[in-house]
Amino acid sequence: MKPTLLRATAWRNCLAALMLSVTLPVAAAPGAHGPDGEHLDAPTIASSGPMLPRLEAHSDLFELVAELQGGQLRIYVDRYASNEPVANASVEVEAGSLRALAAYQATEGYYLLADPALMERLAVPGEHALVFTVLAAADADLLNGILDTRAAVVGDGHGHDHGHSHALEWAAWGAGGLLAAGLVIVVLRRLKQRQPTGAQP
Numbered sequence: 001m002k003p004t005l006l007r008a009t010a011w012r013n014c015l016a017a018l019m020l021s022v023t024l025p026v027a028a029a030p031g032a033h034g035p036d037g038e039h040l041d042a043p044t045i046a047s048s049g050p051m052l053p054r055l056e057a058h059s060d061l062f063e064l065v066a067e068l069q070g071g072q073l074r075i076y077v078d079r080y081a082s083n084e085p086v087a088n089a090s091v092e093v094e095a096g097s098l099r100a101l102a103a104y105q106a107t108e109g110y111y112l113l114a115d116p117a118l119m120e121r122l123a124v125p126g127e128h129a130l131v132f133t134v135l136a137a138a139d140a141d142l143l144n145g146i147l148d149t150r151a152a153v154v155g156d157g158h159g160h161d162h163g164h165s166h167a168l169e170w171a172a173w174g175a176g177g178l179l180a181a182g183l184v185i186v187v188l189r190r191l192k193q194r195q196p197t198g199a200q201p
Contacts (some may be wrong), residue, residue, distance in 0.1 A: 057145040062134050073113040075102050089136035095128055125150045137187055
């Protein structure tokens, strides 16, 4: 092989390597974080939506779970010893100077609190101290806990965090790949024009 062709071949190999190194991250970028920004190299946990503000509390008699969703507080009450659901009880919720009764939803099996004043307070991001008074037949008890609503307003206010965007990163990699491809074409054309007519490898 002639020296001119040796140089041309070396140039082709170097430029091909350069193009590959630039364009590979373009193809890998969406897969590295996924379409919604999740890290695919970490274990994937199935989830139907964002994590809802949640409170758990128990006493010797009762245990309850309260979940804030859609401007309402859902409260599940069970017997602590047997895990038996407590139906048709009186469940009062107190937050500071505000208090209201939760209505039992027989079909769903939980107590629903939709008092406007209480919901307005819980809508404020922060840690809310809640006191639950449960009266079930001859049993009565107080349960308390902290409902943390800060995570519910991260990002767009609906539990979705859009701060970790890779659109600019992908665009930069794509532009770099196109630039490298154009450089390869230009150099190869010039090498072809300089190659002596009739030269054989």
